[in-house]
Amino acid sequence: MTEKRPIWTRSFINISISTFFIFTVFYALLTFLPIYVMNELGGTASQGGMAVSVFLVSAIIMRFFAGMILEKYGKRRILILSVLMFAVSTIFYVFVDDFALLLGLRFFHGIWFSLMTTVGGAIAADIVPPERRGEGLGYYGIAMNIAIVAGPFIALTLQPFMAARSIFIIFSVIMVIGFFCALAVRVEEAAPVLREGKRKLSLHDFLETKAMPIASVGFFVSFVYASIVSFISVYAESLGLLKTASYFFLVYAIAMLVVRPFSGRIFDSRGPHIVIIPSCIMFAIGLFSLSITQSPWMLLLSGALVGLGYGTLLPSFQTLAIQSADKHRSGYATGTFFAFYDTGMAIGTASLGIIAVSLGYANLYLMLAVMVLLIALYYVWIMKGHKQAVE
Known part of the structure; x- marks a missing residue:
């Protein structure tokens, strides 16, 4: 062995x-x-x-x-x-x-x-x-x-x-x-890639095109997660749960720490689907739980569910992005993934606040729970297309 x-x-x-x-x-x-x-x-x-x-x-x-x-x-x-x-x-x-x-x-x-x-x-x-x-x-x-x-x-x-x-x-x-x-x-360090003569810059010089499909999934996930980072304290205050909100990310981190060692091993031994699909479902349940939260324990339960779900998705998508590229382009793959991820976070922070004013935070989190399930379907479609391209 x-x-x-x-x-x-x-x-x-x-x-x-x-x-x-x-x-x-x-x-x-x-x-x-x-x-x-x-x-x-x-x-x-x-x-x-x-x-x-x-x-x-x-x-x-x-x-x-x-x-x-x-x-x-x-x-x-x-x-x-x-x-x-x-x-x-x-x-x-x-x-x-x-x-x-x-x-x-x-x-x-x-x-x-x-x-x-x-x-x-x-x-x-x-x-x-x-x-x-x-x-x-x-x-x-x-x-x-x-x-x-x-x-x-x-x-x-x-x-x-x-x-x-x-x-x-x-x-x-x-x-x-x-x-x-x-x-x-x-x-x-990988040996530097020599460039012969002068040539025009292309998309390949800025982004790893092989990583873009899975990076696009990361974009949508970070768009949703922006609602947690930006508005959880505002939402909690509207529910009279501001004191409990300070423990939301603590519970989130504990839940994430519990599941992370097992999820990484399962990812390597049994493939990404068996980690990513349940994580999307768990993330969606956490957002749904937030949408119906009325008590401190419900808010903390939501934090745990979000930690179990989203806390596993980010490293999984990053790993897939890096695995999609040649080793000497791991920097390009990482940069591409985080370019999409940061953009999703920025757009989510700017736009979801406007949506929350119209719908209310409870309805916003309900809408985002449905969106995460759609993201899971999009991920399956992306990976199916990647598999067919490889074959």
Whole structure:
């Protein structure tokens, strides 16, 4: 019997920790900056939203160039540079006290977030054994999911007791630690693809076309998930459950942590369908549960169901995107997937709020539950077409 090659190598542990710190600071800033803009800079709620959205705009734009940059300069080099510049950008918040400068910093910060998250996923995929990639990327994805809880918790816990500058310093210290973890990562670089002569740029230079079908599924899933990230606290407040809402993502993370080790192994041993279809159904049930929530326990149950469903979908789709491409184009595949994913999140955040005003949040979540079931059918259709293309 062939011995399983290990996932938890020194490099995998360090890339996971570095990613965790980056996403922790990302979500902490996502939570803290609207408060900072209104309380410290005298801005409005809409300006607080701009501080969030301009970051996403630059991140999405950079996704289209990330694969080309990784191929030209190498993954480890870009990892070190992007984590360093993400840390430097975080330090700059300590000195910015003007809204226009803050917007410029947010745009600059988003560039390095986009590069790091692209190269981090590509390196993680390269480090883990190919036969255990679903399991390995599932573990890697835990870093991002735990950060969803850790970032806002740190920001909201510190905010009542510390000055904004002190909070930014703490975020900076977290990122300095993340940088030293990135320095410890080692990865075998693929030989660079030589380009003979001058030629016109094509779609292939910006995106991995083989990954686009599954990335489109990720787009629709992230569009739906935007309703959870953006509106769960508003919905809970309308139900008189705001105190319970603070535990929603904690329950979500616990549920995700329970199922993630098993789902990754099943993905590798029995294929993606047996993981992704039940996860879509579980996600849809969680959204339906939200639509009929009237009590604290129902809200927390919904969080657990969403964690079991969505928490498994993201790493599964990312794994399929990377598996669809040649190894030397794993950076392109990762960038393509997250370009679609981030765009879905941005469009969902902007449009679902408008829909919620017309339908109400309960009806919005009911509508999205049906949409997730349709996404499951779309996924089956996409995979059937991919199988026929391979044959």
